[in-house]
Amino acid sequence: QVQLVESGGGLVQPGGSLRLSCAASGFTSDYYAIAWFRQAPGKEREGVSCISSSDDMTYYADSVKGRFTISRDNAKNTVYLQMNSLKPEDTGVYFCAAQGRGPSLVAYEYDYWGQGTQVTVSS
Secondary structure, three states: OEEEEEOOOOEEEOOOOEEEEEEEEEOOOHHHHEEEEEEEEEEEEEEEEEOOOOOOOOOOOOOOOOOOOEEEEEHEEEEEEEOOOOOHOOEEEEEEEEEOOOOOOOOOOOOOOOOOEEEOOOO
8 A cells, every 4th residue: 555654844933944754655665756745725736846766856846946955765765855944935734745657746647645744934
């Protein structure tokens, strides 16, 4: 059974950092593109970052470039999202997702989803 479990969310002040983790089970995550999405109240789900399966190429939304870093640890079957210089507009529920095709930041292209972890950036 494919399962993705996010962790690492919380409350942080503007300018602070968090590291989110996405632990995969039921499949070998290095064969899948893994992405992070976020959804703020009243807004559509937004692609934040993804990492490809074959060559670990990384992709970022313009809003997070230079501040967020996605990485994977194949031995732990885990993908991370390091978030630095956080802003209030980064607030939302962060989801990780997986699919066996090419990297993408389009939500409907993903087959498997975690339950999400809340990130709140506020003073």
